[in-house]
Amino acid sequence: MTTCVSQPSVLKVSNGAFTCIFMMYLLFAFGSAALADDDLVSGENLIRNASFENIKNDQPVDWKTSTWSGQPKFEIETEFGHTGKSCVKISSSEGADASWSYKLSVKPNEEYELSAWIKTDKLDGGGLGSQLNFHELQMEGKTDPIRGTKDWTRVTSRFHSGPRSELLLNCLYGGWGHSTGTVWFDDVSVVMVRPEPVKLTMSKDEAGVFFEDKVLPVLQKNCFECHGGEKTKAELVLTNRDDMVAGGESGAAIKLDDLAESLLLSAINYDAFEMPPSGMLSKTEIADITTWVHHGAIWKGAQIKPAPVVESHSVPQVNTETKKWWSFNKPKPVPSPQTKSAWVSNEIDEFILTRLQANELSPNPRASKQTLIRRAYYDLTGLPPTPAEVNQFLGDHASDAYEVMIDRLLDSKHYGEKWGRHWLDLVRYAESNSYERDSTKPFVWRYRDYVIKSHNEDKPFDQFVIEQLAGDELERMTPDSLIATGYYRLGIWDDEPVDKNQAWYDDMDDVLATTSQAFLGITVNCARCHDHKIDPIPQADYYKMLSFFRNVQRYGVRGHDTVLRQSTRPIESQSKQDQFNSETKAHRDAIQANRNSMAEVEKLVKTNFIPVEHEEFRHENNRVRLVKQRVGVTIGEQVFTTADAEKYEQLFEEMKRLRQQPPKEMERALCVTENGSDAPKTHVMIRGNANSPGDEVQPGFPSVLSPPDAEITVPSNKKTTGRRLALAKWIASPDNPLTARVFVNRIWQHHFGRGIVRSSNDFGFQGIKPSHPELLDWLANEFVSGGWKMKKFHKMLMMSSTYQMSSAPNEASTKVDPTNNLFWRFDMRRLTAEEIRDSILAVNGTLNRNKMFGPSIFPTIEKEILHGQSQPGSNWGRSSPEDITRRSVYIHIKRSLPVPMMQSFDVADTDSSCPVRFNTVQPTQALGMINSVFVNEQAAIFAEIVKKHAPENLNEQIEFALKQVLQRNPTSAEIQRGAQFVETQSQLKTEKVDPLKLFCVIALNLNEFMYLD
């Protein structure tokens, strides 16, 4: 359908009925060749002074000008208009980006049509040309740009107001670039779009016949299979009128009080839903159903009632029975059993031993000191002990030697680097956003540092929880507590979502899933689209919990500056912030003053330019030259002097200097932000669809936990709702049945290789029940009564005889308990990816242990892998030799570009909470450990150290290398084996690689290096 209508006046929308008839005519005339828009555009034009006829003080009333860049000329054309006597005009000879703007009031959530008439003259240059757009809308509402020379042309577009009630309309000249030439605008119109009313022409009887003839066959063919036949999808039955009116999950299919708004109609028009999904009905079929509905959906003939559906397994309800589930109730005070055994070191052992004895098992003997020091070092710091530390410990025969070592390790700064990493797994810590640009999150590393420091400071866990969820809502907010709320910003972020509304819910679903799993060990996220299928968590509870986050701003809108605006705040003192602001202003003023002085000169010399020089002048590099060429030339009435040119050059250089020396940026934190203290309403979203709001809900905790009401106090600064603090306080409360249990279970898991509850993110019905429920409760109570402190808790676990057992096999015990469910021995474990890399660097002496914190480091990634990026190497930096040997916890985590070695050894996937890492064995690991550039480079360094240690003696070299790697004295057979390999290799003429380096590669590949007993 042609819409570049050159006939004026007809479409000047002022009369709804007229337009309606006109549109129908178009429809009729052009049939269905193209997709016509059947909506009715009617009603009042919302623009006052739409034709620019009302001029006061040389300004069109209600309109103002906006200059985005360049120097445009705004005028009122009084000679002509598309209609009437006048219109508005923008022109520029040098290029500009500007608009006539109008503040438009609209109703939220309505669709509008925008139109205007545009005339252009030689409109050219780098911008899009001329178009209408809305400042607040990214894509919607833009009209197609017009360029060149064109007589009055009508442009139109549609937009949806979304949540907004005000929009800035721009009649735009330029547009993301500079245009030159002239444009005129006239007759701007914004009109609400309403569906076309249908005329009622049939009697009731006629409508019944019409139904049988035209409608029922269509319904039978296209709808009944899923809605009332074999299936009842979305709980909607369409095989009889009553059920149509009763509706399904999304509400009534036929709305008797507002037939035109019936869901059935929007679904067949592919608005709310796309039904039938296999393809749109024909235009006639849609028209027939529409007519039928408008006549009251008269049903004649047989109505089919489906047999009631019997649920194969019912969804658990919240009731007294389900509320009894073990983890939904506070841990009970449990006295520890009394076995009176000499094996017992503390209460933990009492619980363990009682169960072992009941199963006729006995605990494994104590591990050797050699084993214990390695186990303790890795568990608390993620690093191997040095041979000297091993010697010292082995030589220390004091009865408290072990305890002294544990204390020392708990005080080590490396403790936070190891245990902080466990927490980072849970909160799916990553430093980029995924998706096309996968851009880097600003200042995200401060959150990582916050986690490490909090661990090293032994911050009580309840405080740690509160700071992350609501550190900004605390009465005494600190830079650290603000940084902690970076928690909300760690997830994936689609900067170009298909549906922005849905995208906000997706983001918050990610936060809710992580919060409920990481802090509470329940999967509330499974109740987003329907009641939880396994746990007693109704869908409403999901949205009650979501409501705590309802006011959180999205991570960003699109560009990096929007991220800075919506997700970062300065963390410096107010005086520093003020200072920065005044420095910034001074800097901006200086630039402007300089620019003005330059412009004076430029204006003058340009009058002397030949056309091509204007073109050249656009490039900064040419400017001084072009100005200097004017020396001696008479411009206007004066001769342009060398001094004039030199002055310009000085200004030019000064400008460069100013631009290069902006005031030092302020330190900022990646953090959560809200839109003030009033949150929008929260609704249950039907089937999880962000555009189908159901019942309204208020903030509340999962009902099956019999929680208190949420106590919400708006903070005094009114910047936020206070809702998150209410959530945080409930989660961190000693009365919360889950929090302490879930967390002590995690500490246990990382010491013993598995949790007392193995499914450590799921304490619900489908989680695995605790192997030692009483012990878990006892530990949770200890933890809370000990002030939620981690360090003494670690010590308690590590001082137990249970922790100090050997991992050796025992045939009899294996027979009774093959999976060590009862802890009759300590489980061996492989080093984590970070531990493997850090250990390689530690044994060859290059690990940079001292430098902690700050922006992340970039280990070298093979260019073959970088080639997989759409822009190879993009956002992957280079680190200095000093940085590249820092600990793995400081490696930059880019979602779309995992470091191959780390990934191959099962680092946590970062797109969702990772409670337990995989522990895979695969040939690619072996290939990486023998062939990768990294391992070979490190082995070469290792070999040099080995040689330095024992320059002459091969046996001593092998002994030293093995000792570094295994942290024990190797046997003579082991030394012999290595020496023999090196000797044989040395005799080979063809092999050029240093045999000792090859032995170092071998040493780094040993199972004993990679596994802990």
Added chain:
Amino acid sequence: MKPKNFCGRTRREFMWQAGGGFAGTALAGLMGNQFFASQAVAADDETAWENPLAAKASHFAPKAKSIIFLFMYGGPSHIDTFDYKPKMTGMDNKMVDVKTFGRGGHKNQGRIVEPRWKFKQHGECGKWVSSLFPNVAKHVDDIAFIHSMTADSPIHGSAMLQMNSGEILSGSPCLGSWVNYGLGTENQNLPGFVVMLDKRGGPISGPKNWSAGYMPASFQATQLRSKGTPILNLSPNQIEKLTQRKMIDVIQQYNQDHYINRGDNTNLAARIASYELAYKMQASAPEAVDLNQESEETKKLYGLEHPQAGYFGKQCLLARRMVERGVRFVQIYSGGNHNDANWDAHGDLKQNHDLHAMETDQPIAALLEDLKRRGLFEETLVVWGGEFGRQPTAEYAKGTGRDHNAYGFTMWMAGGGIKGGISVGKTDELGSRAVEDRFHVRRIHATILNQMGIDCDRLSYFFGGLDRKLVGVEGSTPIPQLIS
């Protein structure tokens, strides 16, 4: 109180998934009917370690053994290639009312860009194909075209993720990961899931497009290069083969000693075994990519000497060699990087599509022919398509560039038990959206799994409290018209 065995997992399998202390020796099954029974972890000291990628039984007899997915990254224009729109003839530059949604947002009207290539009928089925694909056109009787594809996103980032993983949100495993998770690979000396990239770079989001998401890294794709060492870390640096064998022998001697007193730890045994497997891979992979074993005629067929088509030709030939050797899933990207380095024709449609079609037409035709004459066609499913199609109208006031279109686009399949010479579904007369027999991306995924002998509704993986499926929680069904 607890629903009985909700998703058919055995307790032992469940414990593996939950990451128990013995996690990771082998991947236990997560599907019903003992699908993975042979893989269940044994802590009984008897069951040997198995490669996570060891071949597994399918749900039902498969039609295809392998998949070659020719991914036309950027989104080829369906109406300029395989979706013939005769009524657009003569409509160039006409303004029409048509709803579109691309990177430029929602629009209600636009200026028609008439297809720039001539269409002709081909084969016994009389399929209309444009002059962009003269060689592929010779095979239309073996191809099933799906003209009514729809996807949820017209934006590259999320649309790529959906075509590869079923979800527009980042974090889920890719089709190739699912296939390997379900079936393993027949040749353990080669990776089960291989991806080959365009010479101009990877697609946007890079490795996310072949990641295993929430599954273990064992299921992600291995990048296979057609130049230099085919696989990262595959070649011993400067070391002679014999030396490396000796090194592995020494490693194994130390590891055997260590193992003696820890004999019930299957992880240690697994690690010992994995070095032997790695060693075998080093020998197998170079052989698999050695094109010197191919005849001159074959090389010519794939256009290896062709200045434009040579690169993709080599990749297609490598793909055939891979499936011949039992690799389950091969994905080749036509197009990489940004802008016109792929099918994303926002500027000059003609120039863009001429280039990318030229690069791929002969190689794709050669692949189909070569598979046929070697008897591999019936057991190899070839899939062609991009993350979406393109709009019938121009994106800008000037020029022929088309914006993205997820409302309707074309994909095709051939071999692997797919009916040839048919076309299913329709877009409207402008190709602006699918109107008849619309098929969501999930239906393509369901069809691919079906041809591999997998029921898409039964292939699930328990994660984050849910039984995840490639085709989403609601399930899907294969496209019945395609299946012979």
